[in-house]
Amino acid sequence: xxxxxxxxxxxxxxxxxxxxxxxxxxxxxxxxxxxxxxxxxxxxxxxxxxxxxxxxxxxxxxxxxxxxxxxxxxxxxxxxxxxxxxxxxxxxxxxxxxxxxxxxxxxxxxxxxxxxxxxxxxxxxxxxxxxxxxxxxxxxxxxxxxxxxxxxxxxxxxxxxxxxxxxxxxxxxxxxxxxxxxxxxxxxxxxxxxxxxxxxxxxxxxxxxxxxxxxxxxxxxxxxxxxxxxxxxxxxxxxxxxxxxxxxxxxxxxxxxxxxxxxxxxxxxxxxxxxxxxxxxxxxxxxxxxxxxxxxxxxxxxxxxxxxxxxxxxxxxxxxxxxxxxxxxxxxxxxxxxxxxxxxxxxxxxxxxxxxxxxxxxxxxxxxxxxxxxxxxxxxxxxxxxxxxxxxxxxxxxxxx
Amino acid sequence: xxxxxxxxxxxxxxxxxxxxxxxxxxxxxxxxxxxxxxxxxxxxxxxxxxxxxxxxxxxxxxxxxxxxxxxxxxxxxxxxxxxxxxxxxxxxxxxxxxxxxxxxxxxxxxxxxxxxxxxxxxxxxxxxxxxxxxxxxxxxxxxxxxxxxxxxxxxxxxxxxxxxxxxxxxxxxxxxxxxxxxxxxxxxxxxxxxxxxxxxxxxxxxxxxxxxxxxxxxxxxxxxxxxxxxxxxxxxxxxxxxxxxxxxxxxxxxxxxxxxxxxxx
Numbered sequence: 001x002x003x004x005x006x007x008x009x010x011x012x013x014x015x016x017x018x019x020x021x022x023x024x025x026x027x028x029x030x031x032x033x034x035x036x037x038x039x040x041x042x043x044x045x046x047x048x049x050x051x052x053x054x055x056x057x058x059x060x061x062x063x064x065x066x067x068x069x070x071x072x073x074x075x076x077x078x079x080x081x082x083x084x085x086x087x088x089x090x091x092x093x094x095x096x097x098x099x100x101x102x103x104x105x106x107x108x109x110x111x112x113x114x115x116x117x118x119x120x121x122x123x124x125x126x127x128x129x130x131x132x133x134x135x136x137x138x139x140x141x142x143x144x145x146x147x148x149x150x151x152x153x154x155x156x157x158x159x160x161x162x163x164x165x166x167x168x169x170x171x172x173x174x175x176x177x178x179x180x181x182x183x184x185x186x187x188x189x190x191x192x193x194x195x196x197x198x199x200x201x202x203x204x205x206x207x208x209x210x211x212x213x214x215x216x217x218x219x220x221x222x223x224x225x226x227x228x229x230x231x232x233x234x235x236x237x238x239x240x241x242x243x244x245x246x247x248x249x250x251x252x253x254x255x256x257x258x259x260x261x262x263x264x265x266x267x268x269x270x271x272x273x274x275x276x277x278x279x280x281x282x283x284x285x286x287x288x289x290x291x292x293x294x295x296x297x298x299x300x301x302x303x304x305x306x307x308x309x310x311x312x313x314x315x316x317x318x319x320x321x322x323x324x325x326x327x328x329x330x331x332x333x334x335x336x337x338x339x340x341x342x343x344x345x346x347x348x349x350x351x352x353x354x355x356x357x358x359x360x361x362x363x364x365x366x367x368x369x370x371x372x373x374x375x376x377x378x379x380x381x382x383x384x385x386x387x388x389x390x391x392x393x394x395x396x397x398x399x400x401x
Numbered sequence: 402x403x404x405x406x407x408x409x410x411x412x413x414x415x416x417x418x419x420x421x422x423x424x425x426x427x428x429x430x431x432x433x434x435x436x437x438x439x440x441x442x443x444x445x446x447x448x449x450x451x452x453x454x455x456x457x458x459x460x461x462x463x464x465x466x467x468x469x470x471x472x473x474x475x476x477x478x479x480x481x482x483x484x485x486x487x488x489x490x491x492x493x494x495x496x497x498x499x500x501x502x503x504x505x506x507x508x509x510x511x512x513x514x515x516x517x518x519x520x521x522x523x524x525x526x527x528x529x530x531x532x533x534x535x536x537x538x539x540x541x542x543x544x545x546x547x548x549x550x551x552x553x554x555x556x557x558x559x560x561x562x563x564x565x566x567x568x569x570x571x572x573x574x575x576x577x578x579x580x581x582x583x584x585x586x587x588x589x590x591x592x593x594x595x596x597x598x599x600x601x602x603x604x605x606x607x608x609x610x611x612x613x614x615x616x617x618x619x620x621x622x623x624x625x626x627x628x629x630x631x632x633x634x635x636x637x638x639x640x641x642x643x644x645x646x647x648x649x650x651x652x653x654x655x656x657x658x659x660x661x662x663x664x665x666x
Contacts, residue, residue, distance in 0.1 A: 014533070024502060024529045026459040027565070028579050031556035170465055171455065180458040187459065188580040190556060286502045286529065287456060299477040300504030301455040 003329030008254050010320065015204020018326065020319035023203040024286045028187045032195075037205040039110045044212075049105065056101045057216060060134065061091050063098075065217075067224035067380065072350040073363075080373035082366060083233065084353070084383040085221050085249065094356065094385030095217060095245045096127035100196055102213035104131040107194035114189065115139045117196045118182040120147055120175030120241075121310035121358075122154025123385060124198030129163035139163040142182045144174035147310055154389060172304050175314050179288050199242025200318030203289030207318050214248025221380055222252055229378055235259035238382035239362040240332065241276065241312035243321045245384035250330065259331070262321065263365045265307035266334035276305035278317040279325045279332040292319040308337035308393060309357035311385075335364035341399055343367055344387060356385035357393065405495040405523045406548040409446060410571040410606055417663040418628025419444055419619075420608055421635060421656055422499065424451035424467035425484050426476025428644035433471075434484055435646075436635070439653040441492050444660030448488070449526065449630060452481050452500025459528040461583025463633035466640070478508060482520035489521035497524040497550065510537055514545040524548030524571075532568040539568065550574050553607075555595050562602050573607040575599055575626065584633035586612030588621055596625035616662035623666050631659065 010017040023033055043049040057063040066089065070082040087095040100117075107115060115137050119125030125141040132139035141158055145167040148155055158165050171177035186195045200207040200214070218236075225233050236253060238246035240262040250260045267275035275281065278293045285294035287302060295303045295315040307313045324330040335343070340357060343364035348354045355363060362381050373379060394400050409415065421440035425433050440448060453468035453476050460468070485496055498517065505513050505527065517525070524547055530538060532551050542549045551565045554576040566573055577592055599607060609622040610630030614637075619629045635652050642648035 022534050023531065024534055025531065026528050026554070026576075027531055027552045027561075028554035028556050028576060030531055030561065031554075031558065171469070176456060180456050183458040184461070184581045190579050283507070285507055288458070289529075291534075294503070296503060296507060298507075300507035301472060302503070 003327040004255070004257060005327070005329065006255050010323065011204060011208055017320040017323035020284070020292050020322040021204055021207060021290050023289060024291065025203045025289045026187055028190055029203070032186070032190050033203055033205065035110065036106070039106055040205060040209055043106060043109060049109070053102055053105055057098065061097050061101060062089060063216065064220045065089050067221060067228060070351050073347060076346070076350055077367055077370035079370050079375040080234065080377035080379045083378060083380045085217060085380055087217060087245065087382060087384050088353065088355065088386035092127050092130050093388065094123045094127070095214060095248060096124045096198060097130065098216055098248065099198065099210050099213045099244065100124070100127040100131045103194070103196045103209070104135055104137070107137070108135060110194065112192060112194035113137065114193045115196055116142065116182050116185050116193055117198060118142045118175065118178040119198065120144070120178070120313060121389065122147070122151040122158065123311060123389070125158050125163070125165070126154050128196050129158040129161040132163060133161045140185065141165045142168050142178040142185070144172070144178045145169050146173040147175065147178070150310060150393070151389065176302065183288070199244040200247050200320060201242045201288060201290065201316055207290065207320055210244050211247045211251055211320065214244050215251045217245065217248035217382060218250060218252035221249060225380070232256060232258050233380045234377040235261060235373065235379045236382070237261045237263065237362045237366055237379060239263050239312065239358045239384060240279070240317060240321060241265070241314050241358060242316070243318040245382050247318060247320060249382045254329065260329065262330050262332045263362045264332060264334040265309060265312035265361055266336040267306040269336055270334060274306035275334070276307040276312050276314060277334045278315065279321060280334055284322065287316050290319045292322045293317050293325070308340060309361065311356065311358040312361065333365055335361040339364035339368065341394070341397065344390070344394070345399065353383070354387040355383055356387045357390040359384045360387070404546050404548055405493065406447070406571045409495055416446070417623045417666050418446040418608055419656065419660050419663060420447045420449055420628055420630040421445050422449040422451055422630055422632030423635065424453060424464065424471055425481045426453060426471030426474055427467035427636070428470055428639060429474065430476065430480055430484070432649065434487060435649045436639070436652055437484065437488055438491070439649050440656055441488070441494060443653045443656035445494060445656065446628065447495045447497060449497050449499045449632070450481055450484060451632070452478065452498055452504060454501040454504060457501060459581055461581040461633060463584055463636040464582050467636045478504060478513070482516050485520040485522050495523040496521060497526055497548070498522050499526040502527050502530045510541045514541040514547060518545040518547060522547065524550055526550045526574060528552060532565055535568065552576050553599065555579050559602060562599070566603055566605055569605060572605055572627070573603055574630070575607045575609045576611045577609050577622065578612060580611065582611050582633050584612065584614040584637045586614065588618055593621070593624065596622060600625045616659045619659045620662045620666065623663055
């Protein structure tokens with residue numbers, strides 16, 4: 001199999017995953033990245049930090065999340081045996097909180113007094129607002145003005161939790177612009193403010209920190225597989241926007257022979273020009289602090305992605321995914337809006353689980369490609385979040401009649 | 402031929418430098434040309450031409466707006482080269498291009514630098530490209546004899562300031578405060594102390610930018626700095642004058658007044 005590297009050890013000292021990653025940021029920010037990298041290195045060696053994090057993951061987040069056999073979906077698809085890693089059962093309903101709990105503990109250690117974050121669908125904003133409420137830190141969430149309208153229920157929850165939600169009116173008024181605005185806030189308030197980035201994107205050390213914090217997903221999956229199956233699964237499947245749930249699931253398996261498959265959002269189709277399939281259709285470039293695959297035009301201007309799922313609607317992707325794509329260790333495929341909507345409904349009816357629209361892309365790919373696996377093979381899908389938040393979108397598409 | 406930046410920086414009777422910033426294609430290509438010409442006539446020592454980008458994360462509202470307007474007209478790097486070549490016929494002051502890395506990188510560094518050089522661009526400022534990531538960029542800049550200018554910030558450690566200075570071919574760009582670009586900032590003792598300490602740390606000259614919007618603030622910064630960059634304040638003037646022709650005159654008057662206040666410093 002291509003790309004298996006038994007000594008895989010990224011990022012390197014320069015924050016690179018092969019060619020990708022780095023720190024392409026304004027000079028003002030460099031100091032804060034150095035400070036964060038140092039604080040994180042220290043925390044990693046500190047047993048108290050680890051114990052504290054494990055404690056909150058258990059009692060506040062509700063981990064470990066179960067590994068669940070999707071029996072009726074398996075019967076429906078025919079092959080392979082499909083398992084769900086139930087991140088939807090976490091507090092706040094998605095994997096995002098694994099990361100925000102860890103980052104806020106770092107922020108507290110660094111004596112930062114204010115938290116900012118960007119959000120697209122609102123799941124990361126919600127997870128950030130939640131930990132800020134828990135630890136009593138003021139919280140500002142930047143969200144594209146378009147998304148504030150599209151994801152109204154999450155905005156209300158964030159406000160209820162005490163966060164200030166700032167609608168971003170610049171550019172395309174979506175996630176990338178919210179990220180720009182969060183960066184501008186950070187540059188301005190750099191000494192007091194901790195920026196909780198929500199995915200494995202941004203300048204080093206963020207992609208590494210978010211990966212490490214999300215790796216709890218893969219570590220548990222490994223233990224649970226050995227216990228339930230007596231062996232590792234044959235393949236892992238996860239959706240990829242920025243790519244945090246996918247890296248979280250994949251990373252502990254990266255040196256093994258387990259097949260790893262990431263699913264991007266093909267929107268209206270890969271050749272429609274309206275998609276978010278960065279790794280499939282993009283080119284390497286620089287945005288939001290790192291060198292990675294990206295969607296941009298002939299002039300190098302970032303183009304607008306599209307996906308029915310706001311969480312995948314981003315023109316970039318984490319630099320480690322770019323490396324894993326080029327090395328061949330992870331296969332990247334895609335599913336369209338319609339395929340995702342169909343999988344959303346199918347999973348709800350067959351399993352009694354309403355998956356997030358992001359997650360539905362991963363399920364959709366497996367439903368369409370299950371026959372490429374044998375009947376007795378075991379495939380784990382990261383059920384990265386619950387789909388309640390997507391009901392208004394489904395309804396507006398006329399899919400709930 | 403010596404680079405125009407080196408000639409200016411090395412000239413024995415160098416005055417305090419006035420460096421206006423004009424976004425290419427804002428509010429239109431023709432008007433950006435007029436604004437640049439007016440800036441030159443009004444006493445600019447160097448000119449910065451802004452290359453618009455879809456995601457200008459180091460910029461405040463004014464430069465964001467000018468970039469967005471320019472991109473809506475389809476402004477691209479071709480317009481930067483065209484404008485520079487046109488200005489070159491009438492002026493010998495250094496022209497620097499300022500913008501984000503992705504458009505430059507996606508052009509192909511070799512091609513970009515070749516085009517920049519033949520158009521008459523003398524230097525480049527890329528705010529999202531710190532020296533650590535600039536290896537291939539610097540190779541090309543050196544090959545084409547184009548000046549590289551990196552930024553230092555109030556949060557840069559002494560060690561970084563030294564390292565950044567080494568990477569700057571002629572002068573250093575000092576960000577006055579932690580924050581994004583934008584007009585209407587007031588500077589205080591802290592800014593003075595910061596610039597004064599930079600003065601002691603640096604061997605090369607430095608210009609100060611981000612937030613310079615009046616003669617008074619330009620004069621204050623130039624107590625320690627060797628010059629000032631003024632961008633957002635000019636965009637604000639253009640907006641206040643409805644992006645109409647009369648804005649060109651206002652920008653000229655404003656820059657002349659700044660020039661006046663810097664003379665004799």
